[in-house]
Every structure is written in structure tokens, then in C-alpha cells.
């Protein structure tokens with residue numbers, strides 16, 4: 084049975100939190116909870132799921148701050164790419180920089196690795212390491228669906244001016260690891276509307292075919 088997902092737009096930066104569910108087993112993963120952890124908890128309870136994973140596409144404050152609250156309410160194992168651990172360790176400073184309240188990271192951090200498969204009910208999510216927006220940025224793939232965090236947006240890309248960011252790296256990640264997956268893949272970003280890889284490959288002003296040609 085195919086996975087389903089429920090996008091929730093939470094908080095003042097309009098972060099997308101995704102609740103991914105295997106309907107056959109009710110096993111679920113939640114991707115990126117920054118603000119309004121209570122709403123995320125409520126959505127998971129309403130869906131009647133067993134939360135197996137708390138997955139971070141990267142460790143920026145607006146994607147991490149609510150993870151521990153969700154974990155304390157619902158359980159589940161927390162996963163992050165190790166290259167973003169320094170960001171996680173500076174969660175307090177990250178929040179302070181933007182004037183956000185203090186947040187505590189989940190106590191136990193499990194590592195994500197490129198190519199890793201995370202079994203979810205009858206299916207599995209695949210981890211794709213896409214550094215650039217942050218060193219440990221990852222995307223999660225299931226079939227034609229791709230949760231891309233702040234790596235790629237509809238008509239844009241994640242900023243690369245924060246600590247550890249690199250536009251060259253981001254460009255390579257998107258062109259070499261995402262676009263070859265195929266034009267039909269649906270991309271669900273950390274902010275804003277969903278898109279397809281085909282649309283971004285053609286039209287994205289930063290990494291698309293016409294990028295760099297004025």
C-alpha cells in the first residue's frame with residue numbers, strides 16, 4: 084500500500100512539516116518540526132499513527148526546534164546527517180541570532196548516510212545527501228516523492244550565506260543528485276509550495292537550464 088503524507092504549514096516562517104504514513108501499518112515518520120510542535124503532535128494523534136522516526140532534512144533552528152517536544156509526546160528515534168551536528172549543538176545560538184525562544188535538541192541523535200534506507204511500514208525512505216544549504220542537508224525519497232528541505236524550492240534554492248553553506252556545493256547536489264532522478268518527481272520543500280524536478284530543471288533561475296545566462 085502506498086505511503087501517504089500530510090503537509091502542515093507551521094510557524095511564522097511558514098515551515099512545512101510533513102507527516103509520512105504507511106497506511107497499512109500506521110507506522111509514521113515526521114520530517115522537520117520547527118515551530119508549533121503542539122500542532123504536529125495533534126496531527127499525528129489524529130492520524131492514529133505510531134511515530135517511528137523524527138527526521139531532519141538539516142539542523143537549522145526553524146526545522147529542529149520542535150523535534151524534542153514531539154519526541155517527548157510521541158516517542159520515535161531522531162535522525163540527522165552527522166555533518167549538521169555542529170549546527171544542532173549551536174541550536175541556542177541559532178535561535179538567539181533570530182530572536183527565537185530557547186530550544187533543546189533531542190538527546191539521542193542517530194546518523195543518516197547517503198544511500199541509507201529507512202524502513203517505514205511496508206515501504207522505505209531513501210536518504211540522499213545534498214549538501215550546500217548546510218553541510219549535512221539531506222533529501223528523503225520514496226518512489227516519485229522527494230522531501231527536499233531547504234535544498235530546493237519552487238523557483239528558488241535555499242540560502243547559502245549561513246555557516247557551512249556553499250552555493251557551488253548546492254548546485255552540484257541539485258544537478259548531480261536530484262535532477263537525474265527524473266522530471267516527474269514531486270519535490271516537497273521546507274518552505275513554500277511543492278514543485279516537480281522537471282519544472283525546476285527547466286525553469287529554476289539558480290540551478291535550471293537557463294541559470295547563469297543573463
Ligand SMILES: [Zn+2]
Nearest residue numbers: 141143216233
Ligand atoms: Zn535551512
Ligand SMILES: [Zn+2]
Nearest residue numbers: 143145233273
Ligand atoms: Zn528553513
